[in-house]
Amino acid sequence: MSQSFLEVKGLTKKFGGLTAVNDATFSMERHQIIGLIGPNGAGKTTLLRLMTGILKPDSGSVRFMGQEMAGKNTWDIVNKGMVSTFQNMRPFRRLPIIANVMVACLCPRALKRGEWVKKIEAKAMDALEFAGISDMAKENASILSQGDLKRLEVARAIATEPELLLLDEPFGGLSPAETDLMAKSIKRLHKGGRFGRLHSEGPAMIIVEHKLHWLMMIATRIIVLSFGTIIADGTPDEIIKNPTVIEAYLGQGGN
Amino acid sequence: MKLILFYLRKLLAVVRNEVLVLPSRVAVIIFFLFILLLPSFTDDVYILRVFTLTCIFAIFAASWDLLCGFTGQLNFGHALFFGVGAYSAALMNIHWQLAPWFSIPLGALVAVAAGLTVGIPALRLKGTYLALTTMAFPIIVIGLIFTFPGFTGGELGISGIQKLAPTRIEEYYVISILMLVLCTIMWKITDSNTGIIFHAIREDEIAVRASGVNTTRYKLLAFCLSGFFAGLAGGLYAHFMRIVGPSTLDVSLSFQVVIWSIFGGAATIYGPVAAVFFLYPTLELFHLIQDYRTIVFAIVVLLVLIFMPDGLFRWLREKVEEECPRCKVRNVAWRKTCRVCTASLE
Ligand SMILES: Nc1ncnc2c1ncn2[C@@H]1O[C@H](COP(=O)(O)OP(=O)(O)OP(=O)(O)O)[C@@H](O)[C@H]1O
Ligand SMILES: [Mg+2]
Numbered sequence: 038m039s040q041s042f043l044e045v046k047g048l049t050k051k052f053g054g055l056t057a058v059n060d061a062t063f064s065m066e067r068h069q070i071i072g073l074i075g076p077n078g079a080g081k082t083t084l085l086r087l088m089t090g091i092l093k094p095d096s097g098s099v100r101f102m103g104q105e106m107a108g109k110n111t112w113d114i115v116n117k118g119m120v121s122t123f124q125n126m127r128p129f130r131r132l133p134i135i136a137n138v139m140v141a142c143l144c145p146r147a148l149k150r151g152e153w154v155k156k157i158e159a160k161a162m163d164a165l166e167f168a169g170i171s172d173m174a175k176e177n178a179s180i181l182s183q184g185d186l187k188r189l190e191v192a193r194a195i196a197t198e199p200e201l202l203l204l205d206e207p208f209g210g211l212s213p214a215e216t217d218l219m220a221k222s223i224k225r226l227h228k229g230g231r232f233g234r235l236h237s238e239g240p241a242m243i244i245v246e247h248k249l250h251w252l253m254m255i256a257t258r259i260i261v262l263s264f265g266t267i268i269a270d271g272t273p274d275e276i277i278k279n280p281t282v283i284e285a286y287l288g289q290g291g292n
Numbered sequence: 293m294k295l296i297l298f299y300l301r302k303l304l305a306v307v308r309n310e311v312l313v314l315p316s317r318v319a320v321i322i323f324f325l326f327i328l329l330l331p332s333f334t335d336d337v338y339i340l341r342v343f344t345l346t347c348i349f350a351i352f353a354a355s356w357d358l359l360c361g362f363t364g365q366l367n368f369g370h371a372l373f374f375g376v377g378a379y380s381a382a383l384m385n386i387h388w389q390l391a392p393w394f395s396i397p398l399g400a401l402v403a404v405a406a407g408l409t410v411g412i413p414a415l416r417l418k419g420t421y422l423a424l425t426t427m428a429f430p431i432i433v434i435g436l437i438f439t440f441p442g443f444t445g446g447e448l449g450i451s452g453i454q455k456l457a458p459t460r461i462e463e464y465y466v467i468s469i470l471m472l473v474l475c476t477i478m479w480k481i482t483d484s485n486t487g488i489i490f491h492a493i494r495e496d497e498i499a500v501r502a503s504g505v506n507t508t509r510y511k512l513l514a515f516c517l518s519g520f521f522a523g524l525a526g527g528l529y530a531h532f533m534r535i536v537g538p539s540t541l542d543v544s545l546s547f548q549v550v551i552w553s554i555f556g557g558a559a560t561i562y563g564p565v566a567a568v569f570f571l572y573p574t575l576e577l578f579h580l581i582q583d584y585r586t587i588v589f590a591i592v593v594l595l596v597l598i599f600m601p602d603g604l605f606r607w608l609r610e611k612v613e614e615e616c617p618r619c620k621v622r623n624v625a626w627r628k629t630c631r632v633c634t635a636s637l638e
Contacts, residue, residue, distance in 0.1 A: 091498065115504030123502070129495035132488070140492045143485055144504025157485065175620040197504045 040103050042067040042241060043119075043201060048087055048097035048107075050080075050265075057083040059265035061097070065258075067200075070227055070242045072256030072273070074249065076286060080265040081245045082124050085203045089121040090114045102200065116146040118200035122190035122207065124245070128178040135174040137189055138164050141196035150198045161196060167222060168192035183210035188219070195226065195240075202226075202240040208248045220251045227255075253277075261285065313631055314622055315612045320562075323569075327468045331461045340464045344532060346572045347471035351525040353552045353564035354478045359518035360550075361558035362482050364494025365414050365511060369426040370549050372410065373519045375433060375541030377403040377526025382450045382536040383443075392456050396527030403523025404516045411515030415508055430541040437538055449537025456531040467528055474521055479561040481517065490514055491559075555593055557603020566605045 041064045048061040057080045065071055073081050086092040088099050090111040099106040106114050129137050138161035141147060147160070165171040168188035173181070181189060187210055194202060207223065208216045229239035246252040253259075259276040261269040263285040269276055276282055311317045330343060356370045381399030384390045390398070406429075413425050437444040444450070457463045481487055489510050492500045500507050530536045539545070549564075556567025575589055600607035613622045616630035616637060623631055630637060 089502065091502065110506075111498075111501040112504050112506045115502065120504065121502065123499065127496050127499040127502075129492045129499065131495060132491055136488050136491070139485065139488055140500060140505060141503035143489060145506075146504055193503055 040100070041065070042102060044098075044100040045088070046098045046100070048084070048099065049095050050083055050087055050092060051095055056265050058087060058094075061262075061265075061267055063260060063267060063270060065241065065243070067241050068238070069258055070244065070256045072252040072259045073243055073245045073262065074247070074252065074259060075262035079262040081262055082205055083265075084262065085121050085205055085243070085245065088114075088203065089119060091121075112144070115197055115199075116144060118146065118198075118240075119203070120194045120197045120199040120201075121203035122187075122194045122205050124205035124209070126183075126186040126190050128181065128186055128189055130177065130179040132178060133175050134170065134178050134181070134189060135161050135165065137178050138192050138196050141193045144197050147197050164192040164196040165189075167195065167226070169218060169222070184212070184215055187211060191219075191223075199240045202242045204242060204244045204246075206245055206247065208246055208251060216248065216251055220255055224255055313624065315624060316562075316609055316622075323566075324472060327472060330468075331464060335461065337460050340460050342573050342576045344460075344464050344467050345529075345576075346569055347468045348525050348529050348532065349549075349552070349572055350565045350568040351471050351474050351528075352522055353549050353556075353568045354475050354561050355518045355521035355525065356549045357553050357558055357561055357564045358478050358482065358490075358521065359514050361553060361560070361564075362487065362490040362494060363511065363514040365514060366419060366423040367410070367426045367518075368423045368550065369410070369429045369431075369546050370518075370522060371541050371543070371545040372406055372426075372430040372433060373403045373522035374526040374529070374545065375430060375538075376406045376519075377523030378530040378536045378540045379437070379444065379450070379526075380523075381527035382453050382530040385453050385531070386450055392454060392527075392531045396524060396531065399527040399530070400520050400523035403519040403526065405519075406523075407515040407517075407519025408512060410519075411512045414511060414515065427543070427546070430543070430546065434538050434541050437541075445537075447538065449535055449539075450530075451535040453530055453534045453536065455534060456528070463532060467532065470524075470528070474524065475561065475565050478521060482559075482561055486510070486513070494559075551593055555596055555604060557606035560603070560606055563603045563605045567603075570604075 044064040046062050048058055049056070050058045061084055073084070075081055083092065087094045088106065090106065090109050090113070094107050097107065101117060101119050104117065106117070106119065129140070135158065139157050142157045142160050142164075162171055162174060165174055168191050170181070170185050170188050170192065173185070178189065187207060191204065191207055194204070204223070207219060211219055223242070223244070227239040227242060244252060244256060253273040256273060259269075259271065259273050260267055261276060261282050268285060269279050269282045271279070311321055331340065334340070352374055355373070356367065359365055360367050377399045380402035381392070381395040384395040384398055385392070410426055410429055414422055417425055438446055441447070455463070457466055482490065489500065489505055493507055493510060497507055526540060529540065552567045552571060553564040555571065556565070557563030571589070596604050612625050614625050614637060615622055616633060616635055618635040619630060619633040621630060621632045623637060627637055629635065
């Protein structure tokens with residue numbers, strides 16, 4: 038293998054005097070699920086936004102499947118196969134829930150890959166079923182609770198049929214039982230077998246999450262961010278024992 | 293004979309099961325019949341003229357709704373498309389002797405180009421900033437018209453444009469049937485997958501991008517489509533009035549279309565169309581009380597906006613129809629159970 042699946046190099050973003058992401062460098066393989074953790078305000082969301090082109094980096098590069106993504110339009114990046122959810126959910130409130138997902142099903146990538154399904158609606162419905170909110174498909178998105186909005190975010194993201202799925206706090210607002218369900222669905226998605234990809238593996242993932250207990254169950258590798266800098270990178274077991282990580286969290290008052 | 297009876301019965305069944313069940317559908321049928329049968333009730337030239345103009349402005353209002361109601365790209369200079377369509381059709385007719393069947397569609401294409409021109413700043417500007425910028429465009433074109441009076445007729449405009457059809461009744465039919473067809477097409481667009489993306493762009497453009505959809509393309513598409521339909525309306529106006537002046541680009545026309553659309557209910561297509569059919573003839577036919585009609589008009593519009601912020605016709609529809617909580621099918625408000633899934637509507 039000549040090139041890796043994803044290679045982030047020296048990614049930096051400043052907001053005025055604040056360096057939100059500082060020289061972030063890491064790479065990942067197609068089969069991985071990475072957990073991205075760090076105290077509040079560490080720059081996790083900013084890092085994801087830089088990768089999907091919602092924010093433009095000040096410097097650095099993001100190579101995804103052999104192509105440079107930094108500086109590209111968000112929709113181009115999504116159509117290359119990298120999609121992200123929003124931490125502060127952004128549904129189309131006055132549209133029915135199913136229409137929210139249909140928008141994603143209408144992106145060129147999903148249209149190309151969805152040939153075997155006859156109807157866009159059917160595919161959107163599949164995504165909703167996966168996220169567990171298909172029974173409300175025809176209601177307006179404005180009626181959804183916080184937890185259900187999280188699920189809608191996930192449904193909308195997977196409807197674009199990504200190779201790399203970036204989830205920003207997918208368990209936020211979910212009850213323990215719901216979190217359990219969502220964690221299982223995410224694992225199932227990663228294994229593949231759903232979503233128009235009957236013959237291939239599911240997407241690679243980077244998951245930002247504060248509920249470490251559940252994250253450790255899913256992720257095979259953890260990256261820790263603190264004040265915009267990557268301070269640790271390793272398996273869950275290594276991370277738990279890492280003194281720098283413990284200090285970063287304790288310094289913030291623990292988590 | 294039997295076959296005809298069979299089809300007739302089938303048609304009746306469709307009417308009973310699909311049309312008569314909902315007041316809004318009945319209203320649409322009555323509207324279509326009214327439009328098509330109007331000349332058989334009256335051959336008064338004045339009334340036909342008023343309703344012909346009403347049809348033209350209905351196309352115009354619907355085109356505003358397509359762009360602004362649905363896609364959320366506030367355009368306070370919509371007269372630009374109307375005026376550019378009207379002037380282009382007039383100039384092509386006068387200078388190149390093109391028949392209306394060519395000058396009107398070609399004029400609409402020029403309006404599409406105008407749509408693209410306005411669409412490009414709209415890629416960067418939002419809300420009020422966009423609204424203010426769009427207001428400037430028709431003023432610029434008026435400036436151009438005054439700069440080249442030899443070609444454009446200047447302040448007096450262009451007169452002697454070819455008639456659309458030999459008689460008033462024929463003109464009425466051409467324009468009214470076109471209005472029904474064009475508005476149906478616009479409604480179909482908003483009801484399609486493209487319409488869903490337009491809606492979503494109004495709700496949250498960033499989220500549409502993050503769903504992998506090229507919002508630039510769709511916003512420009514909305515401007516082009518809207519420009520095309522408004523340009524058609526302008527071209528029809530030119531060949532119907534047989535004179536085109538700077539008033540087709542006037543700020544008051546731009547505001548008029550905003551008022552019509554919001555009055556009827558933006559983002560519905562049927563709302564603005566119905567509003568034009570309600571407001572325009574009423575205002576015209578009350579020309580006897582010339583002095584008061586503008587103020588009465590203003591008061592009526594204000595009252596509607598205060599008490600029915602979603603528009604008069606959407607408000608009416610909500611009053612007589614309700615959605616089944618289970619299957620989301622619309623029902624007459626006085627039904628007790630849903631007509632499809634028989635769930636209780638209490
Ligand atoms: N658009 C912006 N303009 C200015 N500052 C910003 C902006 N977005 C984020 N920041 C700042 O950048 C820093 C990193 O924010 P970010 O949202 O990436 O943190 P996070 O790790 O996602 O935190 P959380 O766990 O609370 O979601 C914060 O200090 C935040 O205030
Ligand atoms: Mg965050």
